[in-house]
Amino acid sequence: MKEQTENVVIQSEHPESSPPTGFQVIMREFKKDKLAMFSLIALVVVIVGIFIWSLLIDQQEMMRVSLRDKFAEPGDKFLLGADQGGRDILGQLIIGARNSIAIAMAVTLLTGVVGIMIGLTTGYFGGWIDNIFMRIIDFFITIPSLMIIIVFVTIVPKYNIPIFILIVSVFLWPGTARLIRSKALSESRRDYINASKTMGTSDAAIIFKKMMPNLSSILIVELTLNFAGNVGIETGLSFLGFGLPPSTPSLGTLVSYAVNPLVLKEMWWVWLPASLLILFLMLGINYVGQAIRRSADAKQRLG
């Protein structure tokens, strides 16, 4: 507490020399990079729009099979046509996108929290804790995780969305943990950490109150790029038929209809909108992530 008040005093005495805060740097970066700015705005608009729109859709009504409308073309009844069960594509697109985004967010948060905790702890303490976790992380990184997730998904008896999130997360935290560990390792050798140690600050306080804020820009970059990756993983697995449970609309499932050559050739409205939406999400999130990455690394900054 005492340190914080001191900091405030120092800053108010020299307001003109205080470095810009992380947030200001990020804002400046976005102002310089029009494409990133556009991506950010478009992403927010689309994601919020999808979540609001999805509230207005009666999912059960929409997923009712009506064979008379099988592969109905885009028109008055269905704005974007219908699939082989005569179900509205537009509705599935909205609900599917909401599901994909929500799942990707959940996986990102879960793997983020686990990865950051483990990475910070092992990086800070080093020694045998670090050794044990590094062996575990090495193991996870070298296994064919996509295949093992697929096997897991097929052998789990009660399969639903939370279980799916859990299975995927088990295999995705090691990447984040390894990155954070390497950063924490170099950070923990710095003088300010040693100073805190000699002052008797507890390890937990040093890790979370001192080290974590200094790594926050790397954390944000990692989480953003993970989010994009997780959208890809969820839609990819759903595409193969091992993602969301059947009858739950998903972007990946819509794209997977195109494995049927007839659908791919003749019925573009079934798979193309979902493909383009996935592409938009991936590009947008990655662009935003790159802009934040540049603001985290002074050498790469544009602004």
Place this chain on the structure above:
Amino acid sequence: MWKTIIRRILLMIPQLLALSLLIFIMAKFMPGDPFTGMVTPDTDPARIEELRQQAGFYDPWYKQYGIWMMNAVQGDFGKSYTYKVAVADLIGDRALNTLWLALVSVFLLYVIAIPLGVLAGRYQNTFLDKTVVLYSFISYAIPVFVLSLIFLYIFGYKLQWFPTSGTVDIKYDNGSLGYIWSKFYHLLLPAITYAILGTTGVIQYLRTEVIDAKSQDYVRTARSKGIPLNKVYSRHIFRNSLLPIAAFLGFTITGLLGGSIFIETIFSYPGMGQLFIQSISGRDYSVITALVMLYGFLTLLGSLLSDIIMSIVDPRIRID
């Protein structure tokens, strides 16, 4: 350096053992067993039980694991229940197809990425550079199954430049020139898709490397000696930047393996990835376990290869 390599190889053994144990436990949890599929209304349940006894289905798990491991080390992964042939033979054919696909993909990847990376670095911040950076960015962000489908749609169906499935036309005799050409022609579109998806790393690396090299002393020396700019690029900068990208080979192998499941499914290409998905749907456990083991082994091999090349090429990384 030999010490590092040997240590890395020795480290692979516990990793493979841990992977095999994980796979074995998963296989035990898979619903049903190989004999469930044989049950028809007129089979005798007692006969099925007898078969299960014989196959060691009721043995304790560690005994079953031991037997499975011993056989696996000798290359015997049991018999495929769907195809009724030895798993090793089944995978052998498919692995060869995947290998060819991988070879052509890696070749195309470097053919596309090396000139783009060098040119982008040389003409930094020009329109060309920005286009290349944008291209590499899109290829990084686009999911493999989306690009595969779009390519299949445009080049396979709409333009009809490429065949849309299989490995070879049936009209050719095995071994004839037409047969080989047809085989190559069939894997070209999936390979191009792969190559485009994998270029990002190499392009980015080469670009930064060339930009760095431009301000290095050896380049300035060469220029001041009156060597033409083109020659400086082809002789000095290019050669210095080229070797490290060989290290990407390992990562590329790993990436190719993950993507093969999607690409082979979409292009109906009978490789290991497609076999994996088919085995999952058919609950062909012995094939599944063998394939996951094989992929795990290849992934380890890929990262080992990267490390070895890195340590040969870049002495700074050489630890021992």
